[in-house]
Each structure stands twice: as C-alpha cells, then as structure tokens.
Amino acid sequence: MRGGLRQLMERELERCTLLLPSEKACLDPAACFSGQTDEVWLEIGFGGGEHLAWQAAQNPSVGVVGAEIFLNGVAKALRQLKAQGSENVLIYTGDARDLLDCLAPGSLSRAFILFPDPWPKVRHNKRRIVQPESLDRLAEMLRPGAELRLGTDDPDYAAWMLACLDRHPAFVWPVRSAADWRQRPPDWPPTRYEQKALAAGRAPVFMAWRRR
Numbered sequence: 073m074r075g076g077l078r079q080l081m082e083r084e085l086e087r088c089t090l091l092l093p094s095e096k097a098c099l100d101p102a103a104c105f106s107g108q109t110d111e112v113w114l115e116i117g118f119g120g121g122e123h124l125a126w127q128a129a130q131n132p133s134v135g136v137v138g139a140e141i142f143l144n145g146v147a148k149a150l151r152q153l154k155a156q157g158s159e160n161v162l163i164y165t166g167d168a169r170d171l172l173d174c175l176a177p178g179s180l181s182r183a184f185i186l187f188p189d190p191w192p193k194v195r196h197n198k199r200r201i202v203q204p205e206s207l208d209r210l211a212e213m214l215r216p217g218a219e220l221r222l223g224t225d226d227p228d229y230a231a232w233m234l235a236c237l238d239r240h241p242a243f244v245w246p247v248r249s250a251a252d253w254r255q256r257p258p259d260w261p262p263t264r265y266e267q268k269a270l271a272a273g274r275a276p277v278f279m280a281w282r283r284r
C-alpha cells in the first residue's frame with residue numbers, strides 16, 4: 073500500500089475501530105457510535121465489505137458493526153465507506169468470537185454471517201464460525217424478533233447450519249417455500265463470495281432465521 077493511502081487508511085481505521093473493553097466488561101455497541109443509532113447490526117467476516125457498505129448506506133439510522141480478521145478486506149471496506157461518506161460503521165479487526173464474548177445481551181437487532189469459510193474436512197468442521205456455542209452467544213446478543221442471516225454455497229455447510237439452528241431453541245426459520253432460501257431478498261446485496269460461487273456454477277442458499 074502506498075504511503076498516502078496507508079495514512080488515509082490508518083486515519084479511517086482509527087476513526088471507526090471498535091475496541092473491546094478490558095477485563096471482560098460488557099460492551100454496549102450502540103453507545104460506541106458518535107451519532108444516534110436506532111439499532112445495531114453485526115456482520116461477521118465481511119470480507120471486502122461490499123455487503124457491509126451497502127447496508128450502511130441504505131440504513132443510515134442503523135449502527136453497523138463489522139468484524140473481520142483479514143486486513144486487506146478491512147482496507148477495502150474502509151475505502152468504500154470513505155467514498156460513500158458512511159459514518160455509521162464500526163469495525164472490529166479481530167476474531168468475531170472475542171466480540172461476541174463481550175457484547176451486551178439484547179444489543180443486536182440483526183446479524184449476518186455470509187459465505188463463511190466452509191472448512192470442508194470433517195476434522196476441521198469445529199473451526200466453522202456457525203457452532204452451537206457461537207449460536208448460544210448470538211441468541212443472547214440478539215433481541216427477540218431479531219434476524220440472523222446466513223448464506224453459503226457449500227451444501228455440507230448449509231446442512232450443518234440447518235442442523236445447528238434447527239436444534240437451537242432460540243431460533244426459528246419462518247420459511248414458506250423453496251424460494252425463501254433459493255432467492256436472495258432484495259435488501260440483501262450480493263457479496264464477492266456469492267458472485268464467485270455463481271460464476272463457478274454453485275447455487276447459494278440464503279437463510280433468514282428469527283430470534284424467538
């Protein structure tokens with residue numbers, strides 16, 4: 073990255089980094105935004121940030137928190153957010169599970185986990201971000217009626233997600249027909265990994281679960 077660009081990124085990152093509290097204290101994400109926020113949404117593993125930036129632009133009264141460990145992705149997202157003038161985004165540049173460990177209960181109205189790494193080998197399945205434990209944490213963070221959106225192009229991960237969510241007492245999938253999971257809703261823009269999947273001929277699955 074060139075010097076000027078790096079400085080710009082560093083400034084942007086400083087402005088919108090979400091820092092975790094020390095000593096495992098509870099973090100109220102709404103209080104971390106400089107402006108008024110009606111609700112807070114969380115995107116885990118936002119990659120290049122296309123979806124994050126779109127949601128931030130379309131929902132200026134929502135505080136959008138993005139968690140991503142891949143720094144090139146963070147830089148790409150920052151560029152887009154700066155270009156579109158979004159100030160309602162905070163970024164956590166670490167493992168989303170550490171963030172889930174300290175967010176205040178009931179502090180989120182929506183969460184997105186879109187095309188997470190599939191970890192296809194059975195011995196690596198435990199590395200998947202969708203796990204009974206992470207769902208327990210999300211169930212605690214999400215308000216009643218809140219939405220948990222999941223997308224994947226990996227049939228095995230789709231079945232895994234379905235099994236984990238279906239077994240979880242806090243979530244329900246209000247699905248009425250196959251179109252509900254085959255078609256991406258209009259307020260759910262495509263991500264880079266979705267586009268890669270489509271280009272490779274794989275059919276993605278879109279699930280919108282509700283917190284009971």
Ligand SMILES: C[S@@+](CC[C@H](N)C(=O)[O-])C[C@H]1O[C@@H](n2cnc3c(N)ncnc32)[C@H](O)[C@@H]1O
Binds near residue numbers: 142
């Ligand atoms: C397959 S990519 C999908 C990116 C994006 N959601 C999309 O659909 O284009 C998965 C992303 O999740 C990020 N990731 C994986 N584990 C993570 C974790 N524990 N916390 C935060 N980000 C994570 C990776 O760095 C990567 O950018």
